[in-house]
Amino acid sequence: MDYDRLFCNLYSRTVAATHYASSHRNDCVNLYFYKTHCAGTQINAKTVGGAIMMPILKSLRLTLRPFILSDASDVAAMAGDYELYRTTLNLPYPYQESHATAWIEQHEAHLHEHGFYTWAIERAETSELVGCVSLGQNLKQHTAEIGYWIGKKYWNNGYGTEASKLAIDFAFKALCVNKVLGRFFAVNPASGKIMEKCGMHFEGILKESIFKDGTYHDIGFYGLLRSEWLKMDDHRKFVRVDLRKVNPHDVSALQYIEQKAFHEDIIRYGDRPDCPANESLESLSYKVQTYDYYGIYENDKLIGGADIRTSPDFTKCRLARIYLDPRYQDIGIGKKAMLELELLYKGVTHWSLDTPHQNVRNQHFYESIGYVHQYTKAMDEVLKLFEYEKIMDVS
Known part of the structure; x- marks a missing residue:
């Protein structure tokens, strides 16, 4: 039996982007990826024929998929908004399409070398790109840090929360981390609310810990332990x-x-x-x-x-x-x-x-x-x- 074909539900950059939309169940992460990688602590990218593979995650309204180079113009249009720049930790400003292209080109290496996952958030109905969600692993400490941004045009639709829940579930189900962390600018409490809606707990403020645009910013921290996540929804089946x-x-x-x-x-x-x-x-x-x-x-x-x-x-x-x-x-x-x-x-x-x-x-x-x-x-x-x-x- 071809288990890659049966279970993978993965997207490869060597496969046309149109292939991914019809091959995945809602509200699941792929079973093959979970079975292959849950036994170990260190997570490396799944490869088939030398190509880096990324999991596709789906919810009722959203699909999380890898970015492709043709997304660069949409990424630049959203990330180039000053309001988005002001409330994020790492985006440059002004943000050009060349920045987006270079960023997308780094994703495969980041996944393969560091276990860093970066997903495009796409509306399932229209295939519109609405933002980004990522998971960066600390392999030694068995933690993952979640990050996200949503294009201003798509704010107040719950997309950040819905995408983050998918990524957090993936971190606990497939990467088997002990804790998911999140941080946000204290001047942007809406980002903290997203983490709260995902079940994460406020852990405190690190005073004046980020220097940006000529001033020091307070950073808020949220966290969710695996023991807490297991008690949410129907997660106990992943014990x-x-x-x-x-x-x-x-x-x-x-x-x-x-x-x-x-x-x-x-x-x-x-x-x-x-x-x-x-x-x-x-x-x-x-x-x-x-x-x-x-x-x-x-x-x-x-x-x-x-x-x-x-x-x-x-x-x-x-x-x-x-x-x-x-x-x-x-x-x-x-x-x-x-x-x-x-x-x-x-x-x-x-x-x-x-x-x-x-x-x-x-x-x-x-x-x-x-x-x-x-x-x-x-x-x-x-x-x-x-x-x-x-x-x-x-x-």
């Missing part, structure tokens, strides 16, 4: 859960996650020495080296842990502890991790665990995946533990 034995070098990071995950227990039951939030680094290190202690990863980021104790004959497993960074709760990761553990221990017939009596959410969760309450154990006047068991069908 990528992986279990690995904890590396001793990661124990300190795991302890920090454990403290955050169990902080509420201190509020409920008091600052007890046996509360997991109070576990020492030495105790956690011992468990990691002694037992089957798994790190729970989402998109290659450590977000939780699971402490497994097996019986001598390996037919029973005790889930001594499982926890997630609170930012990653309520999006299905806990369930995926539990099911993955059951697959790792296929011969186990009995699973058991306990949870505090006041933690109703945990009780509902365990019962939803097949655990049955067996009995209640009183630890003292304050704390009671509900004991749960799950019988596995290994036939």
Whole structure:
């Protein structure tokens, strides 16, 4: 089967521009590109026959495609507007068609060498070019910065927001970044509003950080974490859960996650020495080296842990502890991790665990995946533990 033909939905500069319009589904990024590149951190341009390939992104009203040289006159007409220049970080002024041509000619190299994506924003109905949206990656930090501009003639139509949402989704789905950043001139709050409408959160102002036209400008910053994006719309289907034995070098990071995950227990039951939030680094290190202690990863980021104790004959497993960074709760990761553990221990017939009596959410969760309450154990006047068991069908 020709998977490039079936899944790619990519635009190549070596293919006529008219070929791209009919070959893409709405509201998706291409599946082939996603499957090919999500496994790694560094994203290089997809190539076919040596030609640089770019993803086509589509929404109800817009198509994001690569720029082509015939766009230069339209780019110059829009980018040459002083109002646009005044509110953007990098556009020169005055802006000539030669600037546009040189800029477009750089896109392939920027994509291939730096993973920098630059899309033309085009109205789907009329094929009019209305602006630009870009993603620049920091491969080391696993972030991407979004940038955009819309021609003045097309302001107040929501095109900036719609195009930015497509680019942000692409950054998290295909590039698998941990964070998308955005910045804007503080004198142009409308740009910040676009980021806000995309779900990004205001992170602050960097005072007088850009010198332009003889004066210093304040720059506003917005950001969106992957953990936040996963909770938006139907994005939880893009959760990528992986279990690995904890590396001793990661124990300190795991302890920090454990403290955050169990902080509420201190509020409920008091600052007890046996509360997991109070576990020492030495105790956690011992468990990691002694037992089957798994790190729970989402998109290659450590977000939780699971402490497994097996019986001598390996037919029973005790889930001594499982926890997630609170930012990653309520999006299905806990369930995926539990099911993955059951697959790792296929011969186990009995699973058991306990949870505090006041933690109703945990009780509902365990019962939803097949655990049955067996009995209640009183630890003292304050704390009671509900004991749960799950019988596995290994036939």
